[in-house]
Amino acid sequence: QKEVEQNSGPLSVPEGAIASLNCTYSDRGSQSFFWYRQYSGKSPELIMSIYSNGDKEDGRFTAQLNKASQYVSLLIRDSQPSDSATYLCAAPGAGGTSYGKLTFGQGTILTVHP
Amino acid sequence: NAGVTQTPKFRILKIGQSMTLQCTQDMNHNYMYWYRQDPGMGLKLIYYSVGAGITDKGEVPNGYNVSRSTTEDFPLRLELAAPSQTSVYFCASNMGLPLGELFFGEGSRLTVL
Numbered sequence: 001q002k003e004v005e006q007n008s009g010p011l012s013v014p015e016g017a018i019a020s021l022n023c024t025y026s027d028r029g030s031q032s033f034f035w036y037r038q039y040s041g042k043s044p045e046l047i048m049s050i051y052s053n054g055d056k057e058d059g060r061f062t063a064q065l066n067k068a069s070q071y072v073s074l075l076i077r078d079s080q081p082s083d084s085a086t087y088l089c090a091a092p093g094a095g096g097t098s099y100g101k102l103t104f105g106q107g108t109i110l111t112v113h114p
Numbered sequence: 115n116a117g118v119t120q121t122p123k124f125r126i127l128k129i130g131q132s133m134t135l136q137c138t139q140d141m142n143h144n145y146m147y148w149y150r151q152d153p154g155m156g157l158k159l160i161y162y163s164v165g166a167g168i169t170d171k172g173e174v175p176n177g178y179n180v181s182r183s184t185t186e187d188f189p190l191r192l193e194l195a196a197p198s199q200t201s202v203y204f205c206a207s208n209m210g211l212p213l214g215e216l217f218f219g220e221g222s223r224l225t226v227l
Contacts, residue, residue, distance in 0.1 A: 004156075034214040043204055043218035044157070088156055090214065099164050100145045100208040101172065102216065104156035 003027060006089050006105035013112055019076040021108050023089030026070070033065060033072045034102065036088040044088055048074060079112040086110070116140050120205050120219035127195040127226045135190040135222050137205030145208040146188040147172070147216065148180065150201040157204065163188055195226045 007022045025033070032051045036044035050056045050063040050072065062075040072091075076083055089105040118139045127133055139146065144165045149157035159172030163182040177199060179191040188207075192199060202223050206216040 032214055043221050044216075045218070046215050049214050092214070099162060100210070100214070100216070101147065101159055101162055102157075102214060103159075103173075104149075106154070106156045 003103045004089055004091050004105040006087075006108050009107075010109035010111060013079050013110070015079060015081060015112055015114050017079050017112075019079045019083065019110055019112070021074040021076075021087050021089075021110065023072040023074075023105055024070055025072065025089075025091050027091065028067075028070065030091045032092060033063070034090040035061075035063060035072075035074045036090060036104075038086045038088060038107070040085070076110075079110075081112050081114055084111050118205055118207055118217050118219035120203075120222050122222060123220065124223050125225070127192075127224065129195060129197065129226060131195050132191070132193050133195070133224075135192070135203055135205070135224075137188045137190065137219060138186050139188075139205075139207040139217070140186065141207060141209065141217065142185060143207035143209045143217070144185065145210060146182070147206045147208070148178070148188070148190045149204045149206065150174065151204060151221075152201050160190065160203075192224075197226050200224060200226045 013019045035048040037047045038044040048063040050065045056063045060077045064073045086107040088107045090102040121136045147162045148160040151157045158174045161180040163169045202221050205219040
């Protein structure tokens with residue numbers, strides 16, 4: 001089983017809709033989770049981090065964490081064409097001290113069409 | 115503020131050649147990492163370093179070597195290039211807290227023919 005797995009996508013939503021991106025993880029000891037956005041041909045950039053169960057909101061973005069179900073999601077409200085990108089879910093590497101090492105999911109390609 | 119700088123941005127190698135990807139950061143971060151990203155895939159950790167003189171293997175270290183003589187520099191050496199090393203390579207750094215906030219360079223696209 002992959003340590004961090006994302007729904008395969010690609011995901012296409014109309015402008016103004018809610019985009020929902022999902023991620024599951026295998027290490028029950030993981031305490032923190034991160035969402036990175038990567039535009040085509042560019043490097044990843046951190047957009048959200050979440051450390052405790054529940055929701056965390058930042059503007060149009062909401063991260064949701066359910067540790068019991070080992071599930072992390074990212075909701076993008078009022079999706080815009082500029083949100084079109086690959087979204088990567090990440091968690092610290094399994095076991096021991098992570099030293100900031102992250103294990104990434106394979107990414108979900110989101111396209112927001114006008 | 116340059117952040118994390120990688121060179122070269124593009125390179126084509128022949129099978130069996132060697133090369134070094136350079137990575138420099140000016141943020142005084144102790145933690146540095148090398149990831150590779152294959153098409154349609156997430157990032158795989160190759161090597162990482164927690165400070166000058168300290169390096170360790172990540173998930174996919176075979177065929178690569180690193181060194182960390184200074185806080186700023188973390189070069190990645192490819193020995194005897196193989197087509198399987200065709201990928202986009204990203205260098206990243208982290209200040210230590212919060213551990214998940216990695217700052218990435220722009221990437222180096224390597225093709226081995």
